[in-house]
Amino acid sequence: MSAPLELMGAPGSPYTRKMLALLRYRRIPYAMLWGGHQRPAPGYPEPKVKLLPTFYFPSSDGGKDAVVDSTPIARRLERDVAGRSALPNDPALAFLNDLIEDYADEWLTKAMFHFRWAHEDDIANAGPLLIFWSIPNAPRENAEAMATAISKRQIDRLYVVGSNAVTAKTIEDSYVRLLMILDDIIEARGFVFGDRPATADFALYGQLTQLAQVEPTSSALTRRTAPRVRAWVDRVEDLSGLAPQDADWLQRGEARAALAPLLAEVGRVYAPFLIANARAAQAGQDSFEAEIDGRPWAQPTFAYQVKCLAALRAGFAALAGPDQAAVRDSLADTGCGALFN
Ligand SMILES: N[C@@H](CCC(=O)N[C@@H](CS)C(=O)NCC(=O)O)C(=O)O
Structure with a gap:
């Protein structure tokens, strides 16, 4: 057996949970180092940006490379490890998977951060957990x-993700709509892209481990709105026993009908956000105001999400003509088309 792949993270980090569930599903041997960058483990290099999870890939000189950012790491693991792929093999569906994964990582996380820190009950719940998740032996008196x-x-830091009195309703309503959409998807076929999970499922799952399991307000909302989704989150944690087949992926011809509600949600909230953010960055503005879902939105400009949009556009441009046409067909009337015009 080769040495397990090491990663450091915390149970309260949605991206850590995304990657752990992906590693389990793909049966990639791993060693989970629970912790955080405030207490670096001796002998482990620091990543350029101190984010969770941090992966420690073996480097060519026998040392360790500290690498962050879940989406490119998931793609690297697809190249390095064969079998039990979490990427649809149809290029059009693989592209839609990138888009939905990005929505989960960059928009749904606004709901996660908002619900964790915007309401008193949730603050009281999260504060001690954030300490004990990383430092289980923190002295009681401190x-x-x-x-x-x-x-x-x-x-x-709530303002950084755009959570404030003006945007709270937009964020919370968007979360409830997502629950109902996922409820239908799971009832119909188990996962977003068929009877087997894709990286978009793991990204949604990562945020939902917090929204549906940790934060009191959004957990109660999840239980009331969509107990099926709450149960799905409990199961996706460990899909190591699933036996995925090629035929389990959604067919291209089914994609439009199957994905329309979810893509319409992405187009309703995330597409206008990405466009307004990129426009502000281009104009050199360090914050911006936009209209999202018919309501005002205000937040600081985010350089990382400018890159997200550029990556999605590059992915779209790289598709062959018929695949682009299939993507355009799936995105028709969803509000997502504006991203690629
Ligand atoms: N795009 C990154 C985001 C990772 C991220 O933002 N991680 C959070 C925790 S969930 C973090 O480490 N924040 C910095 C901090 O807590 O100091 C990914 O997909 O891995």
């Missing part, structure tokens, strides 16, 4: 002060 300090730091 833990409360540490929880208060980390809560304050995170609440002060």
Whole structure:
């Protein structure tokens, strides 16, 4: 057996949970180092950007390379490890998977961060967890002060994701719509792209481990709105026993009808966000205002999400003509077409 792939992360990090579930499904041997960058493990290099999860890939000189960013790591693992792929083999569907994965990573995380820190009950719940998830032996007499300090730091960062009194309703309504859409998808076929999971499912799952299981307000909302989705999250944690077949992927001809509601949600909230953010960055503005879902939206400009849009556009441009046409057909009337015009 080759050495397990090491990664550091925390149970409360949606991207850590995304990657753990993907590793389990793909049966890639791993070693989970629970922790955080505030207490670096001796002998482990620091990544350029200190994010969770951080993967430690073996480097050519026998050392370790610290690598972050879940989506490119998932693609690297597809190249390095054969079998049990989490990417649809139809290029048009693979592209739609990239788009939905990006929506989950970059938009749904707004709901995750909002629900964690916007309401009193949730703040009281999350503060101590954030300490004990990374430092289980934090001394009792300090833990409360540490929880208060980390809560304050995170609440002060709510504005960064665009969560404020003006946007709260937009974020919360969007979450409830997503639950109903996923409820239908899971009832119809189990996963977004068929009877087997794709990286988009793991990205949705990662955010939902927090929204549906940890935060009291959104957990209660999930249970009331879509108990099936809550149950799905509990199961997706470990899909190592699933036996995926090629025929389990959605067929191209089925994609439009099957994915229309989810893509319409992406087009309703995430597409206008990505476009307004990129426009602001281009104009050199460090914050922007936009209209999302018929309501005002205001937040700082985010360089990373400019890159997300550029990557999606490059992926679309790289598709062969008939695949582009199939993607355009699936995106018709969803509001997502505006991203690629
Ligand atoms: N795009 C990255 C995002 C990773 C990320 O933002 N991780 C969060 C935790 S879930 C983080 O490490 N934030 C910095 C911090 O907590 O200091 C990915 O997909 O891996």
